[in-house]
Amino acid sequence: MLDLVTALVLWSSATATVAVVLFIVWWRNRAFVASLWWSGAFALMSAGRLLLALRGHVADTLAIEIAVALSLAGFSLSLTGFSVLDRLRPRPWFLLPLGLWVLGCLTPAFAASGSFRIMLAHGTAGLAYLLHVAVLRRAGRRSPARHWLSQIFWFAAGLNLVSLVLAALFPPADFFSYRFAAVALVAGLAALVATVIAGARLLVEETEQGLRQLVETDPLTGALNRRGLAQRFDAMTANGRRDPPLLAMLVFDLDHFKRVNDRHGHQAGDLALAHFARIAAASLREGDAFARLGGEEFAACLPVSSLAEAKAVAERIQGALGSTPLSVEGRFITITSSVGVSTRPRPTATLDELIAAGDRALYAAKAHGRNCIMTDDDTPDGDERRVRQRTHVAPQE
Secondary structure: OOOHHHHHHHHHHHHHHHHHHHHHHHHHOOOOHHHHHHHHHHHHHHHHHHHHHOEOOEOHHHHHHHHHHHHHHHHHHHHHHHHHHOOOOOOHHHHHHHHHHHHHHOOHHHHHOHHHHHHHHHHHHHHHHHHHHHHHHHHOOOOHHHHHHHHHHHHHHHHHHHHHHHHHHOOOOOHHHOOOHHHHHHHHHHHHHHHHHHHHHHHHHHHHHHHHHHHHEOOOOOOEOHHHHHHHHHHHHHHHOOOOOEEEEEEEEEOOHHHHHHHHOHHHHHHHHHHHHHHHHHOOOOOOEEEEEEOOEEEEEEEEOOHHHHHHHHHHHHHHHHOOOEEEOOEEEOOOEEEEEEEEEOOOOOHHHHHHHHHHHHHHHHHOOOOOEEEHHHOHHHHHHHHHHHHHOOOOO
8 A cells, every 4th residue: 555655755756747847848938937937836846745755854844844835835836827827916915825834833833733733734725725716717717727727726625624624623643643644645646637637738728829819919019910800800790699789890090100100210100009009909898809900000899889889989099099198218299090980780790891981981081181080971982871771671560
């Protein structure tokens, strides 16, 4: 039968192997910083398990206090890795389990009671797993791998809670005389294997997401490109969705953009494009699509209830742009835009038709003096379209 020391050594070896693999993943793709944090996390956990296995051969301070502290520090690095992955700031409360362990080590009960040490270790580990669930939910992103990771973390948190209760009901002298230690180790190893499998799937998902982002976004502004806009448009019209009933296309063109390049340099022009993209994207809803069509021309596609609603969004973007001048080397540049707005019924709308109608309205806005908003109803084609719509309306009984 496998003894606890051998099980701990195997656990330490497994986590060390995962740490090395994650480090290699980061080494081959330095942009994937989360992998480096996770490599450090598994390395610390490996060291902690190994020190616990050496109990009796090294000082108790190393085999108990430092061993558990290393494992909990590994949890903190793991939490940081998930935050970095989701482009969120790491939080001080990632260190809460480690801090509670350190405070517990300073209490008189820690030295006097083996059961207290086991309860404290399981309690802080369970808290660390619950924090992982919170961090995954904090990002608001959903995927099969994230779902399975959340389930695994819930299982591990519950396992530690049960171990804590059992240690309170059947107080052991130390970990190696704890009658449920073997069960806890086997279940923990199973959770580790499941975590590695789900984590590998998460790495694949993030890699695929990164590739999609490269293919579907404009590298200068971060907005979608035409391919990305087409993908989002297809999602908006999928499954015959009819609420809201219209799709609007807002086509923007930065006014006198050539003057910005000529007077302030092409770098200022690039900054102007990125500046406008940030302001426009911040003024849209999460489900709306914003893209760079080319040059200084952008487009936003969004579901609306009326043409007036779409025009109000364009006015909001124009207002935000006008009130936020661009700063370039201490100089402020006011950027304005002309906007063409078009709408079509959602079930029958096509991307090409919406963009073409928006372009016609945009040309009308430029002809009207720029820095204004025109709709496709303001164009001659708009008059013809309204006539056709009235002609094809079925008589009501």
